[in-house]
Amino acid sequence: MEYFNKTSAEVLADLSVTERGLTDGDAAMRLISSGENKLAKAKKQSVAVKFFKQFTDVMVIVLIAAAIVSAVIGVVERQYEDFIDVGIILFIVLLNAVIGTVQECKAEKAMAALKDMSTPFCKVRRDGEIKRIATSSLVKGDIVLLEAGDVVPADMRLIKCMSLKAETSALTGESVAEEKHVRPISDEHAQLADRHNMLYGSSTVTYGRGEGVVTATGMNAEIGKIASMLENGEKTITPLQKKLNAVGRFISIAVLAIAAAVFVMGILSAAGTGSVTADSVIDSFMTAVALAVAAIPESLTAVITIILALGVQRLSKKNAIIKKLPAVETLGSTDVICSDKTGTLTLNKMTVTQAYADGGFSPKPDGAATVRLLKCMCLCNDSAVRTDNGRASIMGDPTETALVRYAADSGVKKTELDRACPRIDEIPFDSDRKLMTTVHRERDGDTVYTKGAADELIKRCSYILDGGAPRRITERDKANIAAANKKMADGALRVLAYAYKKRDNTDSRTYESELIFIGLTGMIDPPREEVKESVRQCEKAGIRVVMITGDNPDTAFAIASALGICNNKRQTITGAELQKMSDDELFKRVKSLRVYARVSPEHKVRIVKAWKSNGMIVAMTGDGVNDAPSIKAADIGVGMGITGTEVTKGAADMVLADDNFATIVTAVKEGRTIFSNMQKTIQYLLAANLSEVLSLFFATIIFAFTKNAYVFLLPIQILWVNLVTDSLPALALGVEPPETDVMSSPPRSAGDSLFSGAVGANIIYQGIFQTIIVLGVFLGCAFTGWGHEVGTTMAFMTLCLVQLFHSFNARSILGSAFGKNFFKNKLLFVSFLVGGALTVGLACLPATHDIFALQWLNGMQWLTVILCSAAIVPAVEVVKLFMRMYFRKKQSVVVNLSKEK
Numbered sequence: 001m002e003y004f005n006k007t008s009a010e011v012l013a014d015l016s017v018t019e020r021g022l023t024d025g026d027a028a029m030r031l032i033s034s035g036e037n038k039l040a041k042a043k044k045q046s047v048a049v050k051f052f053k054q055f056t057d058v059m060v061i062v063l064i065a066a067a068i069v070s071a072v073i074g075v076v077e078r079q080y081e082d083f084i085d086v087g088i089i090l091f092i093v094l095l096n097a098v099i100g101t102v103q104e105c106k107a108e109k110a111m112a113a114l115k116d117m118s119t120p121f122c123k124v125r126r127d128g129e130i131k132r133i134a135t136s137s138l139v140k141g142d143i144v145l146l147e148a149g150d151v152v153p154a155d156m157r158l159i160k161c162m163s164l165k166a167e168t169s170a171l172t173g174e175s176v177a178e179e180k181h182v183r184p185i186s187d188e189h190a191q192l193a194d195r196h197n198m199l200y201g202s203s204t205v206t207y208g209r210g211e212g213v214v215t216a217t218g219m220n221a222e223i224g225k226i227a228s229m230l231e232n233g234e235k236t237i238t239p240l241q242k243k244l245n246a247v248g249r250f251i252s253i254a255v256l257a258i259a260a261a262v263f264v265m266g267i268l269s270a271a272g273t274g275s276v277t278a279d280s281v282i283d284s285f286m287t288a289v290a291l292a293v294a295a296i297p298e299s300l301t302a303v304i305t306i307i308l309a310l311g312v313q314r315l316s317k318k319n320a321i322i323k324k325l326p327a328v329e330t331l332g333s334t335d336v337i338c339s340d341k342t343g344t345l346t347l348n349k350m351t352v353t354q355a356y357a358d359g360g361f362s363p364k365p366d367g368a369a370t371v372r373l374l375k376c377m378c379l380c381n382d383s384a385v386r387t388d389n390g391r392a393s394i395m396g397d398p399t400e401t402a403l404v405r406y407a408a409d410s411g412v413k414k415t416e417l418d419r420a421c422p423r424i425d426e427i428p429f430d431s432d433r434k435l436m437t438t439v440h441r442e443r444d445g446d447t448v449y450t451k452g453a454a455d456e457l458i459k460r461c462s463y464i465l466d467g468g469a470p471r472r473i474t475e476r477d478k479a480n481i482a483a484a485n486k487k488m489a490d491g492a493l494r495v496l497a498y499a500y501k502k503r504d505n506t507d508s509r510t511y512e513s514e515l516i517f518i519g520l521t522g523m524i525d526p527p528r529e530e531v532k533e534s535v536r537q538c539e540k541a542g543i544r545v546v547m548i549t550g551d552n553p554d555t556a557f558a559i560a561s562a563l564g565i566c567n568n569k570r571q572t573i574t575g576a577e578l579q580k581m582s583d584d585e586l587f588k589r590v591k592s593l594r595v596y597a598r599v600s601p602e603h604k605v606r607i608v609k610a611w612k613s614n615g616m617i618v619a620m621t622g623d624g625v626n627d628a629p630s631i632k633a634a635d636i637g638v639g640m641g642i643t644g645t646e647v648t649k650g651a652a653d654m655v656l657a658d659d660n661f662a663t664i665v666t667a668v669k670e671g672r673t674i675f676s677n678m679q680k681t682i683q684y685l686l687a688a689n690l691s692e693v694l695s696l697f698f699a700t701i702i703f704a705f706t707k708n709a710y711v712f713l714l715p716i717q718i719l720w721v722n723l724v725t726d727s728l729p730a731l732a733l734g735v736e737p738p739e740t741d742v743m744s745s746p747p748r749s750a751g752d753s754l755f756s757g758a759v760g761a762n763i764i765y766q767g768i769f770q771t772i773i774v775l776g777v778f779l780g781c782a783f784t785g786w787g788h789e790v791g792t793t794m795a796f797m798t799l800c801l802v803q804l805f806h807s808f809n810a811r812s813i814l815g816s817a818f819g820k821n822f823f824k825n826k827l828l829f830v831s832f833l834v835g836g837a838l839t840v841g842l843a844c845l846p847a848t849h850d851i852f853a854l855q856w857l858n859g860m861q862w863l864t865v866i867l868c869s870a871a872i873v874p875a876v877e878v879v880k881l882f883m884r885m886y887f888r889k890k891q892s893v894v895v896n897l898s899k900e901k
Contacts, residue, residue: 001014001215002188003157003198003215004157004184004185004190004195004197004198005184005185005186005187005188005190006157006184007184008157008158008159008182011157011159011213011215012159012213015140015141015213015215016141017141017142017143017213019125019143019159020125020127020128020143021124021125021126021127021128021142021143022126022127022139022141022142022143023126023127024126024127026141027126027137027139027141027142030139030140030141031137031139034139034140034217034218034220035217035218036136036137036217036218037135037136037137037138037139037153037154037217037218038136038218039218039219039223039224047101050101051097051098051101054097054101055093055097064090064093120134120135120151120153120649121133121134121135122135122138122144122145122150122153123144123145123146123395124138124142124143124144124145125143125145125211126142126143129386130145130384130386130395132395135153135154138153138154138214138217139214139217140214140215140216140217141213141214142154142213142214143159143211143212143213143214144156144211144212144213144214145209145211146164146199146205146209146210146211146212147205147208147209147382148205148206148207148208148209148428149204149205150204150205151202151203151204151205152166152199152200152201152202152203152204152205153201154201154214154215154216154217154218154221155198155199155200155201155214155215155216155217155221155222156198156199156212156213156214156215157197157198157212157213157215158180158181158182158197158198158199158210158211158212159182159211159212159213160182160210160211160212161180161181161182161208161210162208162209162210162426162428163207163208163209163427163428164179164180164205164207164208164209164210165178165179165180165205165206165207165208166178166180166199166203166204166205166206167203167204167206168192168193168200168203178193178196179196180196180197180199180210181196181197182197183197184197185197192222198215199212200221200222200223201217201221201222201223201224202223207428207430208428209382209428255693258693258697259288260288262284262288262696262697262700263284263285263288265284265700265701267281267284303681303685303727303730303731303734304678304681304682306731306734307674307677307678307681307734307735308328308674308678310734310735311328311670311671311673311674312328314670315328315666315667315670318663318666318667318670319641319656319657319658319660319663320654320655320656320657320663320664320666320667320670321641321654321655321656321657322653322654323652323653323654323655327636327653327654328670328671328674330617330635330636330653330671331619331636331654331667331668331670331671331672331674332668332671332672332673332674332675332676332747332748333617333671333675333747333748333749334543334617334618334619334635334636334668334671334747335542335543335544335611335616335617335618335747336543336544336545336546336611336616336617336618336619337538337543337544337545337546337618337619337621337661337664337668338546338548338604338607338608338611338618338619338620338621338630338634339545339546339547339548339621339661339664340548340549340621340622340623340627340640341525341547341548341549341551341556341559342398342525342549342623343398343525343623343640343642343659344621344623344640344656344659344660344661345527345528345531345547345559345563345661346525346526346527346528346531346559347525347526347527347528349398349402349525349526350398350399350401350402350494350523350524350525351402351405351406351523351524351525351526352402352403352405352406352521352522352523353493353522353523353524354488354491354493354521354522355370355373355519355520355521355522356481356484356488356519356520356521356522357369357370357373357465357518357519357520358370358465358466358467358519359466359480361484363519365410365411367468368465368467368468368469369465369466369468369518369519370410370519371412372465372500372518373498373518373519373521374406374407374410374412375412375417375421375449376449376450376451376498376499376500376518377403377404377406377407377412377451377498377521378403378404378407378412378413378414378417378418379414379417379418379421379423379438379440379449380436380437380438380449380450380451380498381396381400381403381404381414382396382397382400383395383396383397383400383401383403383404383414384396385404385413385414385415398525399494399496399523402523403496403521403523406521406523420442421440421441421442421447422440422441423438423439423440424439424440424441424446425438425439425506425508425511426438426439427508427511427512429452433452433456433512434452434453434456435450435451435452435453435456435457435460435512436450436451436452437449437450437511437512439503439511444502445502445503446502446503447500447501447502447503448500448501448502448503448511448515449498449499449500450498450499450500450511450512450515451496451497451498451499452496452497453495453496453497453552454481454482454485454495454496454497454520455485455552457497457498457499457515457517458478458481458482458497458517460499460512460513460514460515461473461499461515461516461517462513462514462515462516463501463514463515463516463517464477464516464517465516465517465518465519470516473517477517481497481517481520484520485497485520486554488520488522489522489552489554489555489558490554490558491522491524491558492524492555492558492559492562493522493523493524493555494522494523494524494525494551494555495520495521495522495552495555496520496521496523497517497519497520498517498518498519498520498521499515499516499517499518500515500516500518501514501515501516527559527562527563528660528661528662530660530662531563531660531661531662532562532563532564533662534661534662534664534665535563535564535565535661536564537665537669537743538665538668539564540743540744541668541743541744541745541746541747542745542746542747543668543747544591544594544616545565545594546565546593546594546595546596546607546611547559547560547563547565547566547594547595547596548596548599548604548607549595549596549597549599550597550598550599551597551598552597552598553572553574553595553597553598555597556572556595556596556597557569557572557595557597560572560594560595565594565595566594566595570592571592571593571594571595572593572594572595572596572597573593573595573596573597574596574597574598574599575596575597575598575599575600575603576598578596578599578603578606578607579603583606583609583610586606586607586610587610587613587614590607590610590611590614591614602629604620604622604627604629604630605629605630605633607630608620608630608633608634609633612633612634612635617635617636617747618634618635618636619634619635619636619637619638619664619668620633620634620636620637620638621638621639621640621656621661621664622638622639622640623639623640623659628651631651631652632651636653636654637651637652637653637654638652638653638654638655638656638664639651639652639654639655639656640655640656640659641655641656641657641658641659642657642658642659654667668743669738669742669743670738672738672742672743672748673736673737673738673739673742675748676736676738676739676742676813677733677734677735677736678734678754679754679755679756679757679759679813680733680736680810680811680812680813681730681733681734681810682754682755682759682763683759683762683763683766683810683813684726684729684730684733684806684807684810685726685730686763686767687762687763687766687767687770687806687810688721688722688726688767688770688803688806689722689726689767690763690764690767690768690770690771691766691767691768691769691770691771691774691799691802691803692713692718692721692722692799694767694768694771695712695713695770695771695774695775695795695799696712696713696718698771698775699712699713699775699778700712702779712778712792712795713792713795713796713799714852714853716851716852717796717852717853720800720839720842720852721796721799721800721803724835724838724839725800725801725803725804725835725838725839726803728831728834728835729803729804729807729810729828729831729832729835731827731831732807732825732827732828732830732831733807733810733811733828735825735827736811736821736825736828737821737824737825739812739815739819739821740819740821757813757814758813758814758883758887759813761883762813765879766806766809766872766876769872769875769876770799770802770803770806770872773798773802773868773869773871773872774795774798774799774802775795776868777791777794777795777798777864777865777868778791778792778794778795779791780864781794786861789855790855790857790861792855793843793854793855793857794857794861794864794865796852796854797839797840797843797857797865797869798865798868798869800835800839801836801839801865801866801869801870802868802869802872804831804832804835804836804839804869805832805869805870805872805873806872806873806876807828807831807832808828808832808873809872809873809876809877809880811825811828812880814880814883814884814887815880815884816877816880816881817873817876817877818877842854843856843857
């Protein structure tokens with residue numbers, strides 16, 4: 001049924017509802033019959049699909065291929081004991097797939113939980129009371145209250161409209177906001193764009209306010225009809241995942257090439273001894289497979305994904321909801337945080353602390369000017385007082401609720417005034433006029449009440465209330481008002497001015513002229529106690545904090561200086577001054593400016609772009625619909641979860657569940673820690689894989705020169721190293737606590753790779769060190785007479801344990817492994833003990849002893865393995881000590897050069 005060609009009364013009658021709204025019982029019944037107000041979700045992948053997707057990775061395919069070839073050779077040669085190796089390889093691959101599937105399911109649940117945390121809400125009238133409900137609970141017939149910045153939650157017919165405009169580009173393609181009204185449309189075939197008395201789900205209210213009755217929800221709404229025609233899109237992977245996949249493909253191709261070369265070398269070695277047999281070919285093939293297995297970091301992609309997922313979960317517990325995974329990585333390189341003031345740097349709990357009327361502060365509570373001032377505060381006010389279980393609460397804008405609270409404390413109740421003086425007309429507030437006007441029916445005639453910015457309102461005042469009676473305003477009066485305004489603003493108070501007059505005609509264009517000035521109020525939104533420390537941490541970390549606000553310059557500077565954001569008024573600029581600057585001028589001056597006052601949405605975008613053009617990574621916070629363009633333009637858009645509009649939260653990369661600036665700093669710290677832990681994990685895994693490749697490669701060359709067709713390490717042994725003794729510490733490194741200096745160093749460059757900051761060099765020398773230790777143990781067996789079989793077992797044990805010991809080195813890229821955080825990562829100690837116990841168990845338990853082709857070791861041999869493995873710790877620590885000395889010297893030179901300049 002179409003409702004645009006019906007009157008408001010007809011629509012309400014058709015939907016069986018009154019302007020008081022549905023009862024809760026009616027709404028519950030309708031919700032059961034119509035379902036939730038949600039679009040149909042894309043079909044989720046089944047657990048089976050998730051499981052089989054784990055086998056599409058290039059590196060896993062290589063392992064499966066090796067197992068298949070080994071099985072075929074085992075059948076041909078009738079060496080059925082080879083199936084033990086094949087079975088273990090396939091078991092480990094299957095185990096890896098199971099772990100991957102479980103992790104995907106957990107991540108899916110975590111993301112669903114995050115979505116639930118940011119569920120959108122809307123205001124409805126039910127049983128005559130205004131209530132805040134989840135948009136998913138909306139039903140046909142609900143009366144919805146809307147204002148500028150709200151996303152329309154469902155299709156609805158307007159029944160009240162106060163200068164309301166809406167942007168409907170998602171449905172009509174028209175980017176210009178259209179004016180709305182409540183009159184019926186006579187054309188029964190009117191298209192969506194011509195139905196000016198309708199609002200449709202996903203459109204945005206850009207101006208004014210209104211009320212509408214819901215006519216369609218969920219998939220029955222117009223946006224639902226469009227959604228039903230769309231095919232489910234493929235999920236995209238993050239840039240970080242793409243880089244890792246590219247690295248994985250490169251490693252796989254390189255490994256296959258090296259493995260092929262080693263296989264050929266083995267055949268040539270056997271040919272040189274005249275012993276090319278099926279066994280020698282199989283041995284050469286298995287050596288090549290072992291090398292391939294050694295070089296492929298099977299767990300790298302999974303470990304990095306888990307690190308990111310854990311980081312997202314940790315941030316969600318700290319009130320930072322990450323919507324886009326790459327934001328976690330980018331957070332660590334943030335250079336500038338452009339922060340909205342209200343609610344982010346402050347508590348968003350405005351409190352009136354001063355009043356000015358009758359020419360002085362703290363006016364008499366029973367004075368005529370004070371009574372009129374309190375009346376204007378309550379009537380020219382869109383907030384609503386609601387009583388729930390005997391307790392009164394005020395819903396609305398924080399500034400307006402503060403006025404109602406102040407009036408109530410002075411004995412004037414808004415609810416009583418609303419009944420005695422009903423509103424009959426209004427001109428809503430907008431950022432251009434900086435005024436709000438309402439018209440009320442009173443016993444002695446209709447009265448116009450206006451409130452807004454003092455500098456704008458005073459221009460429209462011809463009279464002033466003095467001693468209970470209006471008189472002509474003089475220049476002296478204006479000077480006194482300006483002085484009172486400045487005094488309150490200098491004290492970091494937000495100042496509002498108030499005026500009134502008797503309505504002389506119904507032309508709204510005359511409402512805001514010839515007004516009678518009543519007085520001023522000064523209110524403060526107290527700074528959050530924790531923000532000052534957070535700003536200090538940012539400065540220490542090399543992150544600039546910039547405050548952007550609609551307040552006047554004096555108020556903005558007072559708050560910013562109290563929080564430590566600025567210390568000089570020359571660091572403050574207004575939107576008007578900014579408007580006169582060219583982009584080139586702003587580019588040159590932006591680094592010296594810390595406070596922007598009286599700015600428009602266009603100014604915010606210019607500020608963000610100016611910082612970005614200086615090569616900075618910019619985070620931008622905001623809550624209003626006018627903040628959305630700048631949030632989208634920033635590298636990291638931060639929306640407010642409590643006060644933020646749905647438009648803002650939709651454009652943001654991160655949503656603050658507590659609207660607290662300190663949470664941003666926490667998120668930056670977490671971002672730096674996550675990036676650092678990714679580097680540590682990659683360094684650890686690739687250094688380990690490099691040592692395996694080098695050990696196998698040089699052992700093969702040694703065998704070729706000595707004309708011995710030995711197998712150094714079996715593929716099953718290398719698999720054990722990669723998937724057990726490597727993976728456990730790698731996961732533990734992913735949750736390594738932040739280093740003590742994580743917020744003491746400047747932000748990393750956005751272009752820095754995962755191998756920056758000495759990580760690449762560490763991989764090479766640490767991999768070489770481990771190779772020397774493993775081959776040293778193996779070759780040492782030749783001099784002690786322990787033999788080749790014992791030597792390979794000791795080399796395997798050493799390879800396992802040296803990497804477990806090396807995990808302690810990897811806890812810091814350049815710092816000492818024995819710093820203040822040594823005992824904080826309990827998971828690393830657990831992984832070390834579990835990995836060590838499992839590895840020793842392989843050599844001591846009869847079943848695994850035979851499967852892994854190991855020899856029994858005596859006490860001296862075990863002591864040799866353990867001491868040589870532990871030697872990696874002091875060896876790496878000595879190198880890191882020299883590297884720290886080198887980097888300190890280098891930094892000292894840079895600092896001295898900068899001072900000379």
